[in-house]
Amino acid sequence: MNPAPQSPPPLMQKLRARLLNQEQFNFWLTNHIPRALATRLMGRISQCRHPWIAKPGIALWQRFSDLDLSEAQDTEFASIHDCFVRQLKPGSRPFDANPNHLCSPCDAIVGARGRVEHGQLLQAKGLAYSLADFLQSPADARACEGYHYVTLRLTATMYHHFHAPHELNVKHVRYIHGDVFNVNPPALKHVAGLFARNERAVIETTLKHSGETCWLVPVAAVLVASMRFTFSDLHLHLGYEGPTEMVTDARLTKGERMGWFEHGSTIICLLPNTWDWIGPDMGDRIKAGQALFRLR
Numbered sequence: 001m002n003p004a005p006q007s008p009p010p011l012m013q014k015l016r017a018r019l020l021n022q023e024q025f026n027f028w029l030t031n032h033i034p035r036a037l038a039t040r041l042m043g044r045i046s047q048c049r050h051p052w053i054a055k056p057g058i059a060l061w062q063r064f065s066d067l068d069l070s071e072a073q074d075t076e077f078a079s080i081h082d083c084f085v086r087q088l089k090p091g092s093r094p095f096d097a098n099p100n101h102l103c104s105p106c107d108a109i110v111g112a113r114g115r116v117e118h119g120q121l122l123q124a125k126g127l128a129y130s131l132a133d134f135l136q137s138p139a140d141a142r143a144c145e146g147y148h149y150v151t152l153r154l155t156a157t158m159y160h161h162f163h164a165p166h167e168l169n170v171k172h173v174r175y176i177h178g179d180v181f182n183v184n185p186p187a188l189k190h191v192a193g194l195f196a197r198n199e200r201a202v203i204e205t206t207l208k209h210s211g212e213t214c215w216l217v218p219v220a221a222v223l224v225a226s227m228r229f230t231f232s233d234l235h236l237h238l239g240y241e242g243p244t245e246m247v248t249d250a251r252l253t254k255g256e257r258m259g260w261f262e263h264g265s266t267i268i269c270l271l272p273n274t275w276d277w278i279g280p281d282m283g284d285r286i287k288a289g290q291a292l293f294r295l296r
Contacts, residue, residue: 053079057080069083071089072086074086093287093289094289095254095289096290097254100294101293103254103288103289103292104279104286104289105258106160107154107285107288109152109284110151110280112124112149112150113148113282114149115146115149118145119145121149123193123195125189127189130193133193134196135202140204146273148272150292151266153184154261154266159288161259162258162288164257164258165214165254167207167254170248170250170252171205171249173248174244174245175240176200176202177244178198179198180198181198183219195217195219198221199219200220201217201236203215210272210274214272217269218261218266219266221265226261227259227262228260229259231248231258232250274295276293278292279292
């Protein structure tokens with residue numbers, strides 16, 4: 001006769017309940033507020049260059065988070081925004097030099113990954129979203145059937161610049177206006193089609209080594225809806241009213257900066273199935289330059 005399953009110790013039960021309550025509170029706090037208004041307000045506060053705001057703000061940020069400025073190129077910041085978009089000391093993010101390896105474009109936590117099947121990608125366990133909706137192009141979605149995808153989530157304290165994962169040409173950028181839901185795990189579990197609803201930029205590139213098409217899609221989020229690119233003067237943000245399609249032929253070497261978020265968010269990579277995943281497990285932290293795929 002099998003013994004009855006034992007319930008977790010009371011302390012473990014309390015810890016689980018506390019974590020669940022924090023997750024629910026986090027979801028409520030960041031997704032039941034005027035997201036666009038809060039994002040614009042935070043943008044103004046973060047760019048205030050008064051020392052009475054910048055220094056205490058950064059000090060509090062460090063005190064209550066895992067913000068690490070030891071790799072930062074600068075040691076003093078005139079605003080919280082300057083700290084958000086800080087660059088690192090030269091050589092802080094070496095890229096794997098193997099031409100058969102495609103690297104992470106950014107510091108991140110590895111999220112959902114897999115193959116595009118029937119035009120669907122996994123957002124979180126049991127929750128999928130449409131690639132055609134995400135790319136806003138049925139033709140591009142059809143071309144990506146069978147592609148690998150990986151979600152790379154940047155936290156607020158991470159290095160916010162992203163780099164070319166391989167030697168490539170940027171061919172086209174499509175900016176898609178949308179919402180600014182939080183992209184943290186609680187939101188991904190509850191908001192259907194979140195990535196296909198938020199502001200984002202679909203960057204189409206051609207890999208020089210193989211001639212294949214690879215997509216990088218930076219996705220904005222609450223308090224984050226602003227992104228810039230090194231190969232364009234466009235500043236994409238909630239109030240942007242310019243053209244949403246841009247044809248270019250920018251050539252970037254492996255590891256060269258492509259752009260940056262004004263805070264932290266997510267990048268979703270789409271890569272042909274001629275590559276194999278060699279990266280870490282879901283939930284692991286990675287750094288820009290770490291190999292994720294190997295050309296078969």
